[in-house]
Amino acid sequence: MTRLPDFETLLLERKGRRLTITMDQPETLNAFGGKMHVEIEQALAFAGQDDGSDVIVVTGAGRAFSAGGDIARMQHFVDHPDDFEEEVQGAKRLIFTLLDIEKPVIARINGPAVGLGATIALFCDVTIASDTARIGDPHVAIGLVAGDGGAVIWPQLVGFHRAKEFLLTGEILTAARAAEIGLVNHVVPEAELDAAVDALCDRLLKGAQQAIRWTKVTINIELKRIAHALMDPGLAYESLSVRTDEHAERVKAFVERAEKKR
Numbered sequence: 001m002t003r004l005p006d007f008e009t010l011l012l013e014r015k016g017r018r019l020t021i022t023m024d025q026p027e028t029l030n031a032f033g034g035k036m037h038v039e040i041e042q043a044l045a046f047a048g049q050d051d052g053s054d055v056i057v058v059t060g061a062g063r064a065f066s067a068g069g070d071i072a073r074m075q076h077f078v079d080h081p082d083d084f085e086e087e088v089q090g091a092k093r094l095i096f097t098l099l100d101i102e103k104p105v106i107a108r109i110n111g112p113a114v115g116l117g118a119t120i121a122l123f124c125d126v127t128i129a130s131d132t133a134r135i136g137d138p139h140v141a142i143g144l145v146a147g148d149g150g151a152v153i154w155p156q157l158v159g160f161h162r163a164k165e166f167l168l169t170g171e172i173l174t175a176a177r178a179a180e181i182g183l184v185n186h187v188v189p190e191a192e193l194d195a196a197v198d199a200l201c202d203r204l205l206k207g208a209q210q211a212i213r214w215t216k217v218t219i220n221i222e223l224k225r226i227a228h229a230l231m232d233p234g235l236a237y238e239s240l241s242v243r244t245d246e247h248a249e250r251v252k253a254f255v256e257r258a259e260k261k262r
Contacts, residue, residue, distance in 0.1 A: 001051060001052040002049075002050055002051050002052055005042070005043070005046055007039045007042070007043060008035055008039065009023065009024060009025050009033070009035050009036035009039050009040075010022060010023060010024055010036070010039050010040065010043050011024045011061070012043060012046075012047075014052055014053060016205070017052070017053050017054040017055065017205050018053060018054075018055045018056075018057060018201050018205065019047055019050055019052070019053035019055070019056050019057070020056075020057040020058075020059065021040075021043050021044070021047060021056065021057070021058050021059075022059050022060065022061050023036065023040065023058075023059070023060045023061065023065070023066055024061045025061070026060075026061045026062025026063070026064070027062075028067070028070065029060075029062070029063070029064035029066070029067035029111075029112065030060040030061065030062070030064050030065065030066040030067060030117065031066065031067045031068060031069065031070040031071075032066065032068065032069055032070055032073070032116050032117070033070040033072070033073055034070075034073060037087070037090055037094075038090065040094065040120070041090060041093055041094045041097055044056075044058075044094070044097045044098055044101065045097050047101065047103070047105075048097070048100060048101035048102065048103065053103065054103055054104075054204070054205055054209050055103060055104050055106065055201045055204050055205055056101065056103055056104070056105045056106065057105075057106045057107075057108050057197060057201065058105060058106070058107050058108065058120065058121070058124055059107070059108035059109075059110055060110055060111060060117075062111070063110070063111045063112075064110070064111040064112045064113075064117075065107075065108075065109045065110055065111050065112060065113040065117050065121060065133065066112075066113060066114070066115075066116065066117025066120065066121075067112055067114050067115075067117060068114040068115025068116050068117045068118070068138075069115050069116060069142075071251070071254060071255060071258065074142065074251050074254075075251060075255065077242050078242070078247065078248045078251055081239075081242050081243045084239055084242045085239070088235045088238070088239060091116075091147075091148040091149065091231075091235060092231050092232075092235060094120075094149075095119075095123060095148075095149045095152070095227055095231060096224070096227065096231075098120070098123045098124070099123065099220050099223060099224050099227060102213040102214075102216060102217055103213060103216075104125050104126065104204050104212060104216060105124045105125050105126075106124060106125065106126050106127075106128065106197060106200060106201065107120070107121040107122075107124035107126070107127040107128065107129075107184075108128060108193065108194075108197045109121050109127060109128065109129035109130065109133045109135065109175070109184065110130050110133065110190075110193060111130065111132065111133055111134075112133065112134050112135070112172075113129075113133065113134075113135045114134075114135070114136055114137070114138065114172065115136075115137055115138060115139060115150075116148060116149075118135050118136060118137050118150070119137065119148060119149035119150050119153065121135065121184075122153045122154070122157060122183070122184075123149065123153055125216060126185050126186075126200060127183075127184040127185045127186070128184070128185060128186045128187075128188065128193065128196050128197050128200065129175040129178065129179070129184050129186070129187050129188075129193075130175065130187070130188065130189070130190040130193045131175050131176065131187050131188065131189050131190060132175070132190050133175040133187075134172050134173065134174055134175065135172070135173055135175065135178050135183065135184065136166065136170065136171055136172035136173055137150040137154065137166070137167055137170065138170030138171075138172065139167075139170065139238075140167070140168060140169070140170045141170040141250070142247060142250045142251055142254060143241060143244060143246040143247035143248075143249070143250040143251075144238055144241045144242065144247055145234065145237040145238040145240070145241045146167050146234070146238075147231075147233075147234030147235045147236070147237050147238030147239075147241075148234070148235060148238060149227075149231070149234075150167055151163075151167060151230060151234050152226060152227050152230045152231065152234070154166065154167055154183075156223065156226065157182055157183050158181045158182055158183050162181055175187040
């Protein structure tokens with residue numbers, strides 16, 4: 001059986017034929033700094049090829065799934081917009097790495113899943129959220145285009161009109177509202193989250209593994225086609241929005257508000 005790799009920002013654990021990937025930066029609410037951005041892609045690529053697992057769970061340590069973008073990284077791109085090209089390539093690889101995994105991937109949404117955190121959760125195959133979780137994609141709130149996957153996956157889950165409303169306003173939804181509109185599969189009381197995830201994983205692990213994988217592969221053919229059509233233009237528009245005064249002003253205001261709260 002392949003040895004689990006070590007990461008600075010993630011924790012990988014096996015339990016039987018289940019592999020759990022935990023974003024392990026609770027002090028920042030598992031926000032995506034440069035290191036975690038790279039490592040989550042590497043961990044998912046490993047998980048897809050791991051000979052010791054048949055089901056993958058993605059979750060966050062502490063009280064958040066992931067708060068999304070790291071503000072220091074946003075500030076860096078305001079000052080060095082040409083560096084955003086590396087971010088673009090990483091975002092594209094991340095989405096297609098998720099889509100290429102043949103095994104079922106379950107999102108255990110233990111708390112806020114925002115921006116890229118929401119995107120990763122929603123590209124998983126089944127989503128189970130705590131009733132205390134909140135989910136949304138507020139790229140527009142900081143003057144950015146939701147080009148790194150949100151514009152791909154939200155319309156597939158909730159339809160075009162609802163996706164436009166939530167992506168154009170950046171509204172953060174309660175778990176209950178997210179379940180009501182079909183954005184997530186299940187919402188359970190916080191104390192029951194682990195039991196619900198365990199039950200689904202156990203059911204999948206008792207199933208016919210090749211049939212499960214090939215059914216997922218078939219479903220994902222269309223989702224990959226849509227992602228291939230939208231990721232490049234979406235990320236190109238996001239790259240343009242990184243260079244706008246509006247984005248710079250909103251990042252500055254965000255930082256000032258954060259400093260006042262300290």
